[in-house]
Amino acid sequence: MNLFTNPHISALLEGVAEELDIPPALYEEAVLNYEDVGDWLGASESPLEKYSPEIYPQGSFRLGTVVRPIRRNGEFDIDLVCRIVKSKEQTTQEDLKNLVGDRLKSREDLCKRIGESRRCLCLSYETRFHMDVLPCLPNPPRLPNGLLLTDTDLRHWQKSNPRDYATWFHGRMQVAFELKRQKLAEALSASVEDVPEWSVRTALQRVVQVLKRHRDLSFEVGDKNMPTSIIITTLAAHAYRNELDVQGALQAILSNLDGYIRCENGLWVIQNPVEPDENFADKWNEKPERREAFFRWLQNARRDFGLAVEQKTLNESAVQLKKSLGAAEVQRAVDRLHFDGSKLVSLPVAAKALEVPPLASTGHVQAPCWPERLTHTAKLVAYTYTANRKKKMGGLGDYGIAKKTALRFQISTNVRSSFSVKWQVVNTGEEAFRAGQLRGDFYESDGPHYRWETAGYAGTHWVEGFVIQDGVCVARTGRKHVRVRG
Secondary structure (H helix, E strand, C coil): CCCCCCCCCHHHHHHHHHHCCCHHHHHHHHHHHHHHHHHHHCCCCCHHHHHEEEEEEECHHHHHCCCCCCCCCCCCEEEEEECCCCHHHHHHHHHHHHHHHHHHHHHHEEEHEECCCCCCCEEEEEECCEEEEEEEEEEEHCCCCCCCEECCCCCCCCCEEEEHHHHHHHHHHHHHHHHHHHHHHHCCCCCCHHHHHHCCCCHHHHHHHHHHHHHHHCCCCCCCCCCCCHHHHHHHHHCCCCCCEEEEEHHHHHHHHHHHHHCCCCECCCCCCCCCECCHHHHHHHCHHHHHHHHHHHHHHHHHHHHHHHCCCCCHHHHHHHHHHHHHHHHHHHHHHEEEEEEEEEECCCCCCCCCCCCCCCCCCCCCCHHHHHHCCEEEEEEEEECCCCCCCEEECCEEEECCEEEEEEEECCCCCCCCEEEECCCCCCHHHCCCCCCEEEEECCCCEEEEEEEEEEEEEEEEEEEEEEEEEEEEEEEEEEEEEE
């Protein structure tokens, strides 16, 4: 099957996938909030503390294949599991759900956010996402990562393993991932380690996003015959061969997607690659119309993307793709395309998801009290972490950070003999003013030449490091601005 000969398709599809992705600002806010929920469930005074509760993402949020809701202002759906260390003989599914729900409802701000479905608890946030928290237990034969999940009827335990599945999925694209991360690091003049893994998107992830959006627009909302995301994702990962561009990956995947579906003794099988007891196609055997809907969708996807490739110009291809991927998303992708030398590339999506107040009055800021002889140099780097300081998320970025984000500032300098570092931390803006937190004085380090801070108030703030030797400032880093979203 020879779908692709059109040189502008890859950049266009890459751009569409970026439009469908969760914005970095919302991603970071989601991580901060589910880490906060996990800390609350496992706090020392929590009734759940003895069961070692742990919250972590599953599904598209973990895999990097999130797709924006069809409605532009719709909420992103983030699936989480809450693992409680008990045995299924010690509890019922309903009691397990109530155990987690009661703890969440005991905190006023979470109680206001919480809603319930039959099998999970839903936390809604104002910034266009909600988190579905699914209580679960360890699955003893599949330790350490196998899970038993509650089902819709709160009766039968469902087996799953989102951690090992994510490891398998990422393993299918490891070569492409490492190359893409290296290129991003070079573009940012940063080390590879400084590029957070979640910010890297390979051609496999982009193809999955594009196929899921094609699927979404091919079926009516709520149609139970719609192919599931886990089936599309699993088959795409099997068919992927570490192609670096979206065009080549989509060609390979669409050509071979159905080659990883088996029919054994009259039963259709799409095996979970990490959980032998789970067949993603089990519903096909109960409801043949779902299998038929999948193959019909696959045939239509091959036709639709093939028609887009056959067009001679970018605009003609875009017209075809608008029918199957959405007019607004495709047009925004077209508007971001430009030539880099002889190659058509997609400009990054504007990451400004929420407003950051500008730098405000700095009349409260103290002047340095040391004599200054700047004979050396110093550089300040800053990294963002979750509020509990356990998970590194990345750098400051150009779109601001969320409140509650932890920040670690680190100084490197060519001063070799003994010295100390003084840190000036400056808050500006109305929120800090109203809270009595217009800081502008100097602080000691928390460790060898580093300091922790936490983003607490919307506004544009800054931190600066001063290298002090024998009572004299011999180097200063310059201001590192910290922009906190409102």
